Amino acid sequence: MKPLLGCFPVLFFVLALSGPADAQQNWDEVNVEAHPVVGNIYMLTGSGGNIGVSVGDDGILIIDDQYAPLADKIKSALRGLHAGPLKFVLNTHFHGDHVGGNPIFGLEATIIAHTNVRKRVSTPQQRGVQTIPAMVEEGWPVITFDEEVSVHFNGEEIRLVHMPGAHTDNDSYVHFTGSDVVHMGDTFFNGRFPFVDLRSGGTVDGLIHNIAGVLELIGPDTRVIPGHGDLGGRADLQSYHGMLVATTEAVRAMMAEGKTLDEIKAAGLPDEWSGYASDFVPEARWIETIFNSYGSAE
Numbered sequence: 001m002k003p004l005l006g007c008f009p010v011l012f013f014v015l016a017l018s019g020p021a022d023a024q025q026n027w028d029e030v031n032v033e034a035h036p037v038v039g040n041i042y043m044l045t046g047s048g049g050n051i052g053v054s055v056g057d058d059g060i061l062i063i064d065d066q067y068a069p070l071a072d073k074i075k076s077a078l079r080g081l082h083a084g085p086l087k088f089v090l091n092t093h094f095h096g097d098h099v100g101g102n103p104i105f106g107l108e109a110t111i112i113a114h115t116n117v118r119k120r121v122s123t124p125q126q127r128g129v130q131t132i133p134a135m136v137e138e139g140w141p142v143i144t145f146d147e148e149v150s151v152h153f154n155g156e157e158i159r160l161v162h163m164p165g166a167h168t169d170n171d172s173y174v175h176f177t178g179s180d181v182v183h184m185g186d187t188f189f190n191g192r193f194p195f196v197d198l199r200s201g202g203t204v205d206g207l208i209h210n211i212a213g214v215l216e217l218i219g220p221d222t223r224v225i226p227g228h229g230d231l232g233g234r235a236d237l238q239s240y241h242g243m244l245v246a247t248t249e250a251v252r253a254m255m256a257e258g259k260t261l262d263e264i265k266a267a268g269l270p271d272e273w274s275g276y277a278s279d280f281v282p283e284a285r286w287i288e289t290i291f292n293s294y295g296s297a298e
């Protein structure tokens with residue numbers, strides 16, 4: 001599988017500048033590709049969050065839909081997998097690189113997401129000094145839930161389960177119970193430090209505990225689709241969880257000694273975690289996220 005580092009600059013652009021990325025991104029250069037996961041489950045990559053796909057006799061179900069300008073390419077990739085109609089779109093959370101295609105796919109399919117996804121996409125959202133306008137109504141989830149919901153589709157139960165206070169206040173993982181596949185949304189950046197959206201209800205503590213809960217749920221052979229990065233397995237999620245725990249403990253130990261954020265950044269994290277740094281979330285940004293998440297909670 002080719003590296004998906006290309007996702008991160010786009011994500012950074014959208015999250016950091018929060019403007020309409022559509023005008024800046026050259027969508028013509030983006031290839032939407034389908035990668036087999038197992039059986040009738042696929043993962044689509046393009047630009048933005050990884051898309052999960054179920055195809056079969058009941059039709060097509062997708063998890064997240066990247067950006068609206070990529071909708072035709074996504075549709076074309078889906079047609080390459082199956083001739084059936086798109087029936088459901090599940091959203092893992094509200095960020096634009098995961099729900100941007102909602103206004104287009106919502107015209108033909110039923111969108112399902114946590115209650116707070118609908119709340120956030122249907123109202124203006126503040127990001128820094130900028131305001132992101134509400135999404136057009138066609139893109140809003142029409143079925144919402146607070147804790148979990150199941151879709152019985154293509155011969156298996158597909159569970160959409162809320163993870164409170166993790167990457168945002170509206171994350172869910174999607175568990176294909178028969179296929180033994182889980183899509184983590186942005187609670188999992190495979191091999192990278194995470195982005196935690198503290199302004200939208202995310203917390204580092206919640207992220208760690210929710211990942212631990214999923215690790216208890218899944219088995220040794222479960223395939224794990226991350227929000228960003230390569231398709232992984234249980235061992236990848238376990239390693240990522242270990243990194244979250246160790247780096248958070250390291251930062252909190254320095255906080256307990258009374259060190260300032262600048263002093264902690266200067267000291268840095270143990271070298272063994274340096275490989276998790278990315279352009280989008282370098283070590284200093286991850287330290288700052290931990291500092292702010294625990295600092296505001298104590």
Ligand SMILES: [Zn+2]
Binds near residue numbers: 095186
């Ligand atoms: Zn996100």
